[in-house]
Amino acid sequence: MIGYDKECKLIDIDSLDCLAKSNEKAQLFYVRIDRMTQSIFNPIDALNETSTKQKIKGTDIERCPFITVNKSVFDFYLNYLKSKNQSNLLQANRLLRGA
DSSP, X not given: OEEEOTTSOEEOTTSTTOOEEEETTTTEEEEEEETTTTXXXXXXXXXXXXXXXXXXXXXXXXXXXXXXXXXXXXXXHHHHHHHOOHHHHHHHHHHHHTO
16 A cells, blocks of 8 residues: 655555555555545645645644545546646546546
């Protein structure tokens, strides 16, 4: 299993900074979802990308659990983490909702 952080760098899958993880062999893909918004967790504030960053704390772990997603959603989310391009996150959420 491979984990990714907010900059799409490899990270321990048990870390609170892990936002996405995959098991390519088994074709299993996971991303964190924000239960309050029912959207994929966005670690970057859209209005102030450089200074305000959201971080999952131990108390938030139930609010932002991992869910299983298909490869397309996973790939769009990883592209978002790499590029910070909001359109990738938007597309990942659209695919997640089946829109």
